[in-house]
Amino acid sequence: MSYRTLYLGSTNPAKLDAVQAVFTPDQGFTVVARSAPSGVADQPRSDDETRTGAVNRAHWLVRQPGVELGLGLEGGLVDHAGDMWLCNWGALATSRGHLLVASGARIPLPRELAQSLRKGGELGDVVDSWSGREGVRHREGAIGILTEGEVSRADLLGHIVRLLFGQWRYLGESRVS
Ligand SMILES: O=P(O)(O)OP(=O)(O)OP(=O)(O)OC[C@H]1O[C@@H](n2cnc3c(O)ncnc32)[C@H](O)[C@@H]1O
Numbered sequence: 001m002s003y004r005t006l007y008l009g010s011t012n013p014a015k016l017d018a019v020q021a022v023f024t025p026d027q028g029f030t031v032v033a034r035s036a037p038s039g040v041a042d043q044p045r046s047d048d049e050t051r052t053g054a055v056n057r058a059h060w061l062v063r064q065p066g067v068e069l070g071l072g073l074e075g076g077l078v079d080h081a082g083d084m085w086l087c088n089w090g091a092l093a094t095s096r097g098h099l100l101v102a103s104g105a106r107i108p109l110p111r112e113l114a115q116s117l118r119k120g121g122e123l124g125d126v127v128d129s130w131s132g133r134e135g136v137r138h139r140e141g142a143i144g145i146l147t148e149g150e151v152s153r154a155d156l157l158g159h160i161v162r163l164l165f166g167q168w169r170y171l172g173e174s175r176v177s
């Protein structure tokens with residue numbers, strides 16, 4: 001069997017777990033993690049900026065020689081209904097010019113966290129010092145802490161990856177060769 005390679009635009013293990021759970025060898029895929037520039041702030045602060053970060057990563061990947069399929073995932077913050085919410089976006093680009101986009105579930109952040117984030121900084125760093133843990137962004141994520149382990153960052157991103165994979169399958173025969 002010949003495998004298709006899916007490039008992920010990040011080496012973050014939580015993102016890689018989410019992608020490897022969907023783009024499996026059984027489905028005919030190998031996954032390669034390669035840091036891709038998001039072209040937006042390290043901490044995006046709107047849906048638009050977060051989606052753009054995911055799309056830029058995916059597009060950057062398919063501009064590299066030999067890359068057929070590029071997937072970008074981006075985490076961000078959104079002000080909504082008086083709270084600051086955690087959001088995530090994903091994009092899957094093909095070298096044939098298709099672009100599929102999806103966003104994930106979101107939850108409001110505790111006021112205390114939102115307050116420090118309004119002063120600047122990245123959610124990953126703020127959550128580490130707030131929770132007294134290290135490297136939360138690479139493991140359970142803020143979402144894992146805020147849901148008592150019920151939903152991990154990989155779970156949250158996994159749903160987005162499935163939405164992308166499903167849309168790509170729906171494209172059918174017109175997808176990449
Ligand atoms: O190496 P990359 O792919 O950039 O991985 P990252 O962890 O920085 O992830 P993003 O750039 O997609 O996310 C932007 C910021 O939001 C943070 N973030 C998003 N979701 C998070 C979560 O569930 N837990 C902790 N930090 C999160 C993340 O750590 C960054 O500071």
Ligand SMILES: [Mg+2]
Pocket residue numbers: 042
């Ligand atoms: Mg980042």
